[in-house]
Structure formats: C-alpha cells, structure tokens
Amino acid sequence: TNKITGGSADTVLMSAVKCNGDEANIAECTFQFGDEASCISNSRASVFCHQIEIFKPIERGLVQLNIGHLGKDKWRWLCGDNNDKNTRDVLCFTKTGTRNSRILPSRFDVSTSSVRDYFLAYRRLKKYKPHTIFYWPVVKFKCLGHEVSIGQCELKESYNCTQLAVIDCRGSR
Structure with a gap:
C-alpha cells in the first residue's frame, strides 16, 4: 500500500x-x-473492493489519463515516460474493457517542461472536471500486462517526468 x-x-x-x-x-x-x-x-x-478510478476525458478518440487520489476529489497526472504496450493495454482495459492501445504520434505529447502546454492541457481538461485541481507530483506506473486494475501495477510518485500519459485505446491501425 x-x-x-x-x-x-x-x-x-x-x-x-x-x-x-x-x-x-x-x-x-x-x-x-x-x-x-x-x-x-x-x-x-x-x-481494494473497487476499481481505482482513472479519469479520462475523451477528445477525438484520444485519452489523457489521470488517477484518483485517496478517494477524494483530487487527481494526479499519470506520467507517460517509457510506458510500454503492456502498461498502456492495462490502462485501456481499465476504461474500455479491451487491451488495444497504440503509441500516438509525437504531436500529441504533452510536455511537463512546457508551462504553456501544461496549462493548455489543464484548461482543456478543466471543462470535464471543473472544480478539480490536478496535483503534483505525477504518478509513474508500470504494469506487466495481465492486471485488471491499475492498483495491481507498480505506482510511485515522481517529480521527474517529461511527458504526461496520453494514449489511444482504439487499437492498432
């Protein structure tokens, strides 16, 4: 825990x-x-007798993932650094019931080092959860691929993250 x-x-x-x-x-x-x-x-x-909530506003089929924090109305960004297919597939399964993820082109990256990009992403997500503040540090995560909940994956806080987690759960093309 x-x-x-x-x-x-x-x-x-x-x-x-x-x-x-x-x-x-x-x-x-x-x-x-x-x-x-x-x-x-x-x-x-x-x-956990419930799923750990993952908030994902959908915009044109893309998914920006955030994790519920301590069962309160607080959310943490999920770090997208080095997320492999197994990890992405578990996150897709958590929200869609399928394990079909794909890597997005770099134009969809949300860099944490760019204040402008961070706040644009924040403003875009704010319309889905208007009274929510997204807290730092981010959550880094690693899954093996067989998990049915993100709570079964390795989770740790980090201030060292270059990209927020944005994945496509529509499958390969």
Missing part, C-alpha cells in the same frame, strides 16, 4: 491471514484481528 492509493496510515484490521484457496471470501481464512492484529510498516497490504 502507498500514499498514492491510500491505506498507509489506516488501522491494521487483520494480520497473519492464511487461506487455502477454496474460500468464498476472506472471512473464511484464519487471521488475527482486533488488538492481536499488527504489521510492520514495510509489509502492509491493502485490499
């Missing part, structure tokens, strides 16, 4: 969870709870 998706400061509800694999839900597993539940901070895990 991490501060991007929440949970790092939450109370530990269960620990030492052991399941056989044939349980219908986690309550059928053995575990410690209440005052007996404890966990060292670097080995905590969170269970």
